[in-house]
């Protein structure tokens with residue numbers, strides 16, 4: 001495991017997949033590295049690629065504002081990053097090999113932050129982070145019998161519409177997926193459920209204080 005400075009430097013020099021060819025900046029992550037909650041998105045968009053900062057575009061601003069409404073600020077209350085640190089062209093979904101090449105950086109970030117709560121933003125983050133946690137959690141007593149995870153455990157796959165908003169509580173942390181804020185920009189109807197999920201996350205966070 002690397003410490004922050006070395007990890008960031010290594011990611012900034014990364015050539016493990018083709019996304020490095022088109023990037024302006026590696027978008028490593030930012031926020032409070034000692035916070036209890038960590039948000040994980042999919043991959044940088046154009047604004048993030050240009051600035052080197054996660055979630056600063058339209059979707060990011062929506063998320064930031066919603067969290068501020070809950071009195072949660074990036075500087076003080078959470079750490080935020082993505083599964084992929086480089087922008088896929090035209091904001092396409094990262095390919096499996098791109099995500100897999102990048103995930104060691106994310107694992108290292110999680111190991112350094114040691115969050116009590118992980119929030120996956122959108123289906124891609126849910127697939128590469130929460131689905132893996134769920135499938136590994138079979139070895140923890142109780143989870144396999146938990147009815148809310150029955151379908152997901154049976155198939156080994158999660159669905160954002162079916163599985164968002166549900167906590168998976170395992171040994172050291174709780175994890176939940178919610179809609180990606182970009183999905184709210186396309187479909188206003190998702191806003192209500194997204195807001196409910198965020199309020200739930202805030203409550204969970206308070207339970208650790």
Ligand code: URA
Pocket residue numbers: 027041042043044045048053054055056057059060082182
């Ligand atoms: N969407 C993401 O998933 N991450 C960002 O940083 C910006 C948009």
